[in-house]
Amino acid sequence: MITPIKQHHEIIANELRKAIRDREFKTGDPVPSEAELCKRFHTSRGPVRQAIATLRAEGLLSSSRGRRTVVLDNVPTQSFDGVISFSQWCKNSGIEPGQITQHLTRHPADAKLAASLEIEPGAPVVSVYRLRLMDSEPVMVERLNYPLEVGKIVLAFDTDSGSIYQELIDQGVDINNATRTIDAIAASAEDAELLNIPEGSPLLRVRRRAFTVDGTPIESSEDCYLPSKASFTLNTAREQPSPLTMVRSAS
Amino acid sequence: MITPIKQHHEIIANELRKAIRDREFKTGDPVPSEAELCKRFHTSRGPVRQAIATLRAEGLLSSSRGRRTVVLDNVPTQSFDGVISFSQWCKNSGIEPGQITQHLTRHPADAKLAASLEIEPGAPVVSVYRLRLMDSEPVMVERLNYPLEVGKIVLAFDTDSGSIYQELIDQGVDINNATRTIDAIAASAEDAELLNIPEGSPLLRVRRRAFTVDGTPIESSEDCYLPSKASFTLNTAREQPSPLTMVRSAS
Numbered sequence: 001m002i003t004p005i006k007q008h009h010e011i012i013a014n015e016l017r018k019a020i021r022d023r024e025f026k027t028g029d030p031v032p033s034e035a036e037l038c039k040r041f042h043t044s045r046g047p048v049r050q051a052i053a054t055l056r057a058e059g060l061l062s063s064s065r066g067r068r069t070v071v072l073d074n075v076p077t078q079s080f081d082g083v084i085s086f087s088q089w090c091k092n093s094g095i096e097p098g099q100i101t102q103h104l105t106r107h108p109a110d111a112k113l114a115a116s117l118e119i120e121p122g123a124p125v126v127s128v129y130r131l132r133l134m135d136s137e138p139v140m141v142e143r144l145n146y147p148l149e150v151g152k153i154v155l156a157f158d159t160d161s162g163s164i165y166q167e168l169i170d171q172g173v174d175i176n177n178a179t180r181t182i183d184a185i186a187a188s189a190e191d192a193e194l195l196n197i198p199e200g201s202p203l204l205r206v207r208r209r210a211f212t213v214d215g216t217p218i219e220s221s222e223d224c225y226l227p228s229k230a231s232f233t234l235n236t237a238r239e240q241p242s243p244l245t246m247v248r249s250a251s
Numbered sequence: 252m253i254t255p256i257k258q259h260h261e262i263i264a265n266e267l268r269k270a271i272r273d274r275e276f277k278t279g280d281p282v283p284s285e286a287e288l289c290k291r292f293h294t295s296r297g298p299v300r301q302a303i304a305t306l307r308a309e310g311l312l313s314s315s316r317g318r319r320t321v322v323l324d325n326v327p328t329q330s331f332d333g334v335i336s337f338s339q340w341c342k343n344s345g346i347e348p349g350q351i352t353q354h355l356t357r358h359p360a361d362a363k364l365a366a367s368l369e370i371e372p373g374a375p376v377v378s379v380y381r382l383r384l385m386d387s388e389p390v391m392v393e394r395l396n397y398p399l400e401v402g403k404i405v406l407a408f409d410t411d412s413g414s415i416y417q418e419l420i421d422q423g424v425d426i427n428n429a430t431r432t433i434d435a436i437a438a439s440a441e442d443a444e445l446l447n448i449p450e451g452s453p454l455l456r457v458r459r460r461a462f463t464v465d466g467t468p469i470e471s472s473e474d475c476y477l478p479s480k481a482s483f484t485l486n487t488a489r490e491q492p493s494p495l496t497m498v499r500s501a502s
Contacts, residue, residue: 028465178487205435241309
């Protein structure tokens, strides 16, 4: 895949994120004026304003109205690779990822999975159940499900060897966006045994659906984390809608 | 408080969010071109681009590079009021909120709470423990903690009557931004009794710190939800960092 050329506002947004991460711009500090940023990035106000709008929506900068824009608490954002791929998240976090496949199955989709993947009930799917490790310690169990076309790539892959996500990308699968739903669940007997915890212990559950650019589902997964090992964090600023939305559980 | 005047790109962003919410722009559809949007909003490209950048960062639109921009899965964003206030979240969701105060206490901060509020250990704080209801059903227990200056307002308020957040806003407290950390926890005996579930049942926990614009903490809270009643959801698009970040738990 050819990497598309970054647009000017994206380069500025990356530079600003880096300045916040490196604490050049500290929590509570006002950000430089538009004029100063234009000078720094040799650009006009348009791309600077787009970059600022992006960082506001990410919760890195305060809202604009009636007040100066300041740097908020230093919560890092997460790359899309890190959202989709536990292996990549570990690598970004300086952790050695690991995986032990429990089973890899081709089977007909039940009604619920078929609905999630938007295929006919009974259509073939490929499912993977793996224990995931951080620095050799059990941390998470994952259940990944793919429609057959994508699943064929998974069936041909050694799922003990590393990132399925990377393999799909390498094989040209167009993973464009994902929806995550986060809640808590009691550990099943199966998960509890793998994670070495009592059955019924609380787990942090992340259900994810991944889509191509035209909205076709290509993955429906469920990751259950030990809450002692992982949690989620984000900033939100006043007058800036939060992309993370609380919803009534559909159960 | 005087409501500051909305900037042009904010108005456009609101209109675009509304068009997505109302399904005028449907999932998978390309968004109109910049030229069309300029015409529709009687504006130049700058504010249109800022608005698009905001909606991309919110996960409502796909990324730009190398592909047309399309509307992603229709996950609504959440207002800051809804992030901070359970009462407001309920109202936004068409649910009748309720609350039953268990205790309201003025006491010296222990080391952990003092660190979270950035005050001296032993400094006075005000703590509230309430059961929260949706349409008269138990859904969540909340533990709210305030430094004394803010807490005095809470002590003078009937915490069974409604939103503490609204009372703080009405009294002129400047709640500018908040950090949330989400994980799972086993229900304590105290919480289990109020929520009418077995002790140790999994709860979805949201820890929140709220700040003034200059970064002074004014609230440190912990909400524990029945996962059968509430969950969190968000979209993320490729090449767009996610504001929700997974972190190693600090336990």
